[in-house]
Amino acid sequence: MKCGKATCSCQKNKKDRHGPYNLWDRKVNGRFTSKMISQNQFKQMSQWIEQRKRLEKLMAQAIVISQQIALEEFET
Numbered sequence: 001m002k003c004g005k006a007t008c009s010c011q012k013n014k015k016d017r018h019g020p021y022n023l024w025d026r027k028v029n030g031r032f033t034s035k036m037i038s039q040n041q042f043k044q045m046s047q048w049i050e051q052r053k054r055l056e057k058l059m060a061q062a063i064v065i066s067q068q069i070a071l072e073e074f075e076t
């Protein structure tokens with residue numbers, strides 16, 4: 001991995017590559033791309049991911065509950 005700084009020696013020399021890296025992996029047009037992001041962006045992103053995880057958990061629960069309700073409707 002290169003750090004993204006044009007002046008950094010890691011751009012030219014593989015041995016000079018260093019960490020840590022904050023990488024944002026995502027799928028764009030069916031292809032995976034990685035984007036280097038700053039520490040602040042990384043923190044912000046982590047919060048969004050946390051919120052999304054919570055939201056997805058709630059959604060999954062809502063689906064289960066609605067399925068139970070639907071089943072009960074059919075059984076009566």
Ligand SMILES: [Zn+2]
Nearest residue numbers: 003008009010
């Ligand atoms: Zn570098």
